[in-house]
Amino acid sequence: MWGMGDVVNGESVVKVIDTTKRAVIAEWPITGGPQPHTAGLDSAHHRLFMGSRLGGGHVVDPGKLVIINTDTGKVVQALDAVGGADEIFYDAPTSRIYFSGSSGTLAVFHEDDPDHFRMLGKVPTGSIAKSGVWIPELKRYYSAVPKHLVQLMPTTQYGVGDWLTEESHLMVFEEVP
Amino acid sequence: MKRYATILFVLCLMSVCRASAQQTSKPYVNRQALMVHMTGLLRLVETIPIPTEGYIDHLSYDLKNQHLFISGENNKTLVVVDMKAGKVIHETPLGGNPRRPFFDAATNELWLDLGDNTAVAVSGTTFEVTKTVELTGGKNAAHRDPDNAAYDPVKGLYYVGIVTGQGNKDGTIEIVDTKAAKLAGSIKMDGNDPAGIMLDRAANRLYVGHGRRGERRERRQGD
Numbered sequence: 001m002w003g004m005g006d007v008v009n010g011e012s013v014v015k016v017i018d019t020t021k022r023a024v025i026a027e028w029p030i031t032g033g034p035q036p037h038t039a040g041l042d043s044a045h046h047r048l049f050m051g052s053r054l055g056g057g058h059v060v061d062p063g064k065l066v067i068i069n070t071d072t073g074k075v076v077q078a079l080d081a082v083g084g085a086d087e088i089f090y091d092a093p094t095s096r097i098y099f100s101g102s103s104g105t106l107a108v109f110h111e112d113d114p115d116h117f118r119m120l121g122k123v124p125t126g127s128i129a130k131s132g133v134w135i136p137e138l139k140r141y142y143s144a145v146p147k148h149l150v151q152l153m154p155t156t157q158y159g160v161g162d163w164l165t166e167e168s169h170l171m172v173f174e175e176v177p
Numbered sequence: 178m179k180r181y182a183t184i185l186f187v188l189c190l191m192s193v194c195r196a197s198a199q200q201t202s203k204p205y206v207n208r209q210a211l212m213v214h215m216t217g218l219l220r221l222v223e224t225i226p227i228p229t230e231g232y233i234d235h236l237s238y239d240l241k242n243q244h245l246f247i248s249g250e251n252n253k254t255l256v257v258v259d260m261k262a263g264k265v266i267h268e269t270p271l272g273g274n275p276r277r278p279f280f281d282a283a284t285n286e287l288w289l290d291l292g293d294n295t296a297v298a299v300s301g302t303t304f305e306v307t308k309t310v311e312l313t314g315g316k317n318a319a320h321r322d323p324d325n326a327a328y329d330p331v332k333g334l335y336y337v338g339i340v341t342g343q344g345n346k347d348g349t350i351e352i353v354d355t356k357a358a359k360l361a362g363s364i365k366m367d368g369n370d371p372a373g374i375m376l377d378r379a380a381n382r383l384y385v386g387h388g389r390r391g392e393r394r395e396r397r398q399g400d
Contacts, residue, residue: 014384014386087235121218172221
């Protein structure tokens with residue numbers, strides 16, 4: 001298991017840097033998101049999205065989406081997401097949040113209003129496909145799936161040594177309105 | 178003698194049976210997300226083979242030329258995909274593991290941070306490295322590992338989070354002036370894992386996720 005982000009004491013925080021002063025000016029607790037690893041932003045509604053991992057690994061499901069009000073620094077909501085959080089993209093025209101991680105799916109959330117968010121569903125991508133990019137101009141999501149082995153479930157026909165190799169590839173998705 | 182041999186045989190048999198029982202009783206751990214019903218969110222329209230082995234990190238794109246840039250983290254390469262043709266058109270070898278790229282259409286440059294504690298510019302035309310900026314501590318500095326980043330296209334500033342080892346407090350946000358191709362500043366973060374970096378240009382803020390006192394293990398490939 002890949003180790004990362006183990007917060008062993010205290011809570012995780014967002015450190016707010018004033019880019020003009022080039023200094024940390026505030027710290028906000030990320031309640032419910034112990035291992036922040038990725039972030040997104042709805043700048044119009046002043047909402048910060050922190051993607052957090054849980055349990056110290058890439059493949060521990062679920063992860064967390066923590067929504068923070070950037071006017072107050074307070075947590076608005078913390079929702080289950082996918083494990084191994086690595087990318088968050090906010091798409092303003094559809095009020096959708098795309099949240100990808102290593103555990104094999106891309107979670108899609110909807111911002112009903114700035115204080116209410118919900119998961120619409122999870123789109124299967126690939127194992128360890130943590131990285132991707134939402135291209136709003138094309139309304140497409142590109143998910144990068146690394147080369148990996150698929151272990152077949154041991155049965156009377158298959159043993160521990162039976163696996164498939166899935167080569168690296170991109171999966172290209174189009175938005176369905 | 179025959180009696181001892183019989184006892185030894187029985188003991189061996191018991192040992193084999195116990196080992197076998199342990200193997201079959203080991204619970205199966207499902208580390209994959211459970212599949213859930215999903216419809217009408219995204220439609221798979223294409224798959225494109227890419228030549229990377231091992232971990233892949235972040236992506237960026239050049240919309241005008243329909244180029245997608247992929248950080249082949251494990252391979253230490255930048256992979257360029259023609260999105261229109263649906264195929265890889267170039268691989269650029271890099272000195273370190275690439276992490277978080279940003280393409281700037283105004284300058285036709287892709288900036289990305291590498292695991293050797295540098296940030297580099299890659300030409301959007303030739304895909305070759307054209308500029309290199311050493312981050313605080315210099316190239317290959319010990320315990321300094323660039324990871325997450327953010328980019329301000331208006332000011333041409335590239336903010337890079339430096340992960341340091343467990344128990345350290347010397348993680349930083351490095352500020353690279355991409356117009357001058359030089360290190361413009363370094364902000365101390367009083368911790369070792371600045372992650373989840375997001376620029377809020379309207380508010381002149383940079384948000385950086387962080388564990389307060391805790392500290393993560395050494396960064397590993399694939400984080």
